[in-house]
Amino acid sequence: MDLTSTPQGTLSGAAWIASADVAVKEAFLRDLEQIPGALLALPYLFEFWAHAHQLPPEGDWRNWVVLGGRGAGKTRAGAEWVRSMVEGARPLDEGRYNRVALVGETIEQVREVMIFGDSGIMACSPPDRRPEWLAMRKMLRWPNGAVAVIASAHNPETLRGPQFDGAWVDELAKWKRAREAWDMLQFTLRLGDAPRVCVTTTPRNVDVLKVLLEAPSTVVTRAPTEANRAYLASSFLQEVRERFSGSRLARQELDGDLLDEVEGALWPMETLEQIRCSTVPEFDRVVVSVDPPAGSSKTSDACGIVVAGVVTEGPPQDWRAVVLEDASVQGVSPLVWARRAITAMERWGADALVAEVNQGGDMVETVLRQVDPMVPVIRVHASKSKGARAEPVAALYEQGRVSHFGVFDALEDEMSQMTRAGFQGSGSPDRVDALVWALTDLVISRAAEWRRPRVRTLLR
Numbered sequence: 001m002d003l004t005s006t007p008q009g010t011l012s013g014a015a016w017i018a019s020a021d022v023a024v025k026e027a028f029l030r031d032l033e034q035i036p037g038a039l040l041a042l043p044y045l046f047e048f049w050a051h052a053h054q055l056p057p058e059g060d061w062r063n064w065v066v067l068g069g070r071g072a073g074k075t076r077a078g079a080e081w082v083r084s085m086v087e088g089a090r091p092l093d094e095g096r097y098n099r100v101a102l103v104g105e106t107i108e109q110v111r112e113v114m115i116f117g118d119s120g121i122m123a124c125s126p127p128d129r130r131p132e133w134l135a136m137r138k139m140l141r142w143p144n145g146a147v148a149v150i151a152s153a154h155n156p157e158t159l160r161g162p163q164f165d166g167a168w169v170d171e172l173a174k175w176k177r178a179r180e181a182w183d184m185l186q187f188t189l190r191l192g193d194a195p196r197v198c199v200t201t202t203p204r205n206v207d208v209l210k211v212l213l214e215a216p217s218t219v220v221t222r223a224p225t226e227a228n229r230a231y232l233a234s235s236f237l238q239e240v241r242e243r244f245s246g247s248r249l250a251r252q253e254l255d256g257d258l259l260d261e262v263e264g265a266l267w268p269m270e271t272l273e274q275i276r277c278s279t280v281p282e283f284d285r286v287v288v289s290v291d292p293p294a295g296s297s298k299t300s301d302a303c304g305i306v307v308a309g310v311v312t313e314g315p316p317q318d319w320r321a322v323v324l325e326d327a328s329v330q331g332v333s334p335l336v337w338a339r340r341a342i343t344a345m346e347r348w349g350a351d352a353l354v355a356e357v358n359q360g361g362d363m364v365e366t367v368l369r370q371v372d373p374m375v376p377v378i379r380v381h382a383s384k385s386k387g388a389r390a391e392p393v394a395a396l397y398e399q400g401r402v403s404h405f406g407v408f409d410a411l412e413d414e415m416s417q418m419t420r421a422g423f424q425g426s427g428s429p430d431r432v433d434a435l436v437w438a439l440t441d442l443v444i445s446r447a448a449e450w451r452r453p454r455v456r457t458l459l460r
Contacts, residue, residue, distance in 0.1 A: 044126040046080040053223035056081060056198070062217035065209075066200045069225035069254040070240075071232050074200035076119040078168045081198045083124060085166050086146035091128045093144060099191060100148040101167035103159075105175050107138065110150045114170050115140065121148070153181035160184060165192035172212075173204035182208050203258035205269075213258070225254045251409070262424040266387075266394035267415040277403040280322055283309035287378070288345045289354040289438035291430045292337065292364050293330075301427060302330035303337040304434030306411070307348050308442055316447035320401055321439055324348055326408040328431050334367045342372050352376040354441045356433065380437055387422045390432060393439045394418075402439065411435065 020028075032038040042048065047055065054077035056064050064081075066074045085097040104110035115121050115133065121140065122130060131140040131148070138150040148168075151158050153175040167185060175181055189195035203209065212218055229237060240254060251257040291304035305327040312319050327344045329337050345353060355364050357379045365377050382389065396402045404412075414432045417425035423432070 041126070044124070046076075046083070046124070050077070050080070051223065051227055053077070053221040053227060054080070055221075057219045057221065059219065061196070061219040062194075063197050063199060063212060063215060063219070065213060065218060065220045066198070067203050067213075067220055067258070068223040068227070068256040070202060071225050071228055071236070072223045072256060073119070073228040073231070074202075075113060075117060075170065076124065078170060078198050078200040079114065079119060079121045079124045082121060082148065082166075082168050083129075085196075086142055086144070086148070087129055088144055091143045095142075095144065095146055097164075097166040097192065098146050099164050099166075100146070101151050101159075101162070101164045101185065101188060102140075102148050103151045103153055103167060103169045103181065103185060105153050105171060107150055107152045109170070110152070114168065115150075151185075153177060156181040156184045159188055162188050163190050164188050165195050167195075167197045169197060169199045169201075171201050172199050173201045173206050173209045175208075178206060178208040182212075203252060203256055205258065209258070222256055224256055262417050262419060264419045264421070265416050266390055266418050266420065267397060267412070269416055271397055272404075272412050272415065275397065275402065275404050276407070277322060277405055280309065280324065280405055281311050281320075283322075284312045285310050285442060286324070286348050286350040287352050287354050287438055287441055288327075288341055288348070288350045289434040289441070290337070290341050290364075290368075291356050291433040291437065292334070293430065302328050302430040303332070303340075304328050304430035304432070305337065305341050305344060306431065306434040306438050307344050307350065308435070308438040309348070310442040310446075312446070316443070316450050317399075319443055319447070320403070321396070321442055323402065323404045323408070323411075323435065323438075325405075326411040326431055328410070328434065334363075335370065338367045338371045342368065342375060345375070352378050352441075354378045354380060354437050356380050356382060356437055358382050378441060380441070385422060386429065386433065386436075387418065387420045389440070390418050390436050391420055392444055393436045396439060396443060401443070 054073050066077045068074050082100055086095040088095045102110050102114050104114055131142045140148040156177055286309040289306050293301040293303050307325040308321055308323045310321040327340055329340055353375055355377055357364050368375055411431040414429045418432055423429040
């Protein structure tokens with residue numbers, strides 16, 4: 001995959017002029033006045049105004065994916081790309097493409113966003129090149145004869161039969177029938193010398209998008225919402241960042257990050273977004289859990305270190321746990337991670353340190369006692385698979401009995417890739433292992449020891 005991101009320090013013509021001194025600005029405007037129609041044309045010269053992520057990369061590519069947060073300028077990029085493909089040097093001159101597909105989830109979304117939206121094709125087009133909307137035929141027709149035909153991903157069969165030499169696809173990642181519609185579109189791109197597709201979408205963890213991004217013929221430009229801050233209300237940015245700061249939703253919808261979440265995840269993203277708490281209660285117990293690595297090189301697995309507390313009032317079904325910190329480290333010596341774990345104990349007033357001893361056995365406890373000879377250690381040994389150990393803990397989350405005090409990106413990324421069949425990500429889920437050991441000790445193991453008093457009755 002040829003991955004292209006917005007180059008740091010790259011300025012559009014507009015940004016350069018805005019940052020220039022008054023003399024340069026005045027000279028620029030005087031020069032434009034000497035060219036007939038230049039000032040009138042300037043608003044429609046997208047290359048002058050565009051951010052780097054809104055311009056198609058150079059090279060021989062078939063699919064250009066504009067991946068960005070909400071309001072990052074994706075729609076404008078798609079609309080301007082269509083213009084650049086169908087328009088010639090003059091209004092009646094032929095462009096590169098003569099027949100383009102406009103594909104959204106529904107006909108209404110294509111019409112209201114891609115065509116007539118604030119950043120749609122009609123708003124971007126100069127008066128002498130503005131296409132005609134043929135409502136009955138569901139198409140646009142430019143003065144030079146080029147057309148753009150609407151197609152709905154909701155009904156992929158509408159793509160059976162037509163043929164195109166280019167396509168603009170909007171919000172592919174949210175289509176309900178994305179795979180079917182995308183596959184049908186490929187059969188239509190059979191006109192011209194080199195059909196191309198521009199895909200503008202906020203990322204979601206769906207197979208069709210992940211396969212597209214991995215294709216060797218795909219290039220990608222990325223940008224967060226803030227990349228387009230000049231055209232967004234400052235109150236909008238402030239509000240959404242304050243409300244969603246640090247959340248996985250913010251990473252997806254504002255930063256434009258593609259978050260890994262596998263099918264059948266024990267902790268779906270929707271679950272992880274609903275478990276935040278801003279305060280912590282007075283705990284009955286707090287533990288620090290350690291999942292030690294087998295080595296200490298930079299490429300070794302991380303040492304999972306997770307802090308959690310529990311309130312055990314009432315019967316076990318009423319117990320509530322809170323994950324307080326992910327203090328995991330990677331590529332450090334045993335003495336370093338031991339110090340980090342014990343420091344976390346001191347910071348949170350933990351009662352004990354839960355340590356998995358599969359890797360190292362007595363060595364793990366020995367290292368911990370080198371840092372603190374009196375540290376209370378609870379040794380645990382894994383006899384089940386990671387998925388089997390994680391499933392009862394995931395059930396606690398499903399029941400609403402576990403919260404996270406803040407956002408733990410690395411830990412939650414691992415959680416979203418854990419299934420009953422095991423971990424589906426790369427490497428080892430060391431953070432999840434530590435989490436599972438902590439909550440197992442605090443809730444599951446203790447609940448098994450708890451017995452409700454019973455009244456004995458005599459058999460008659």
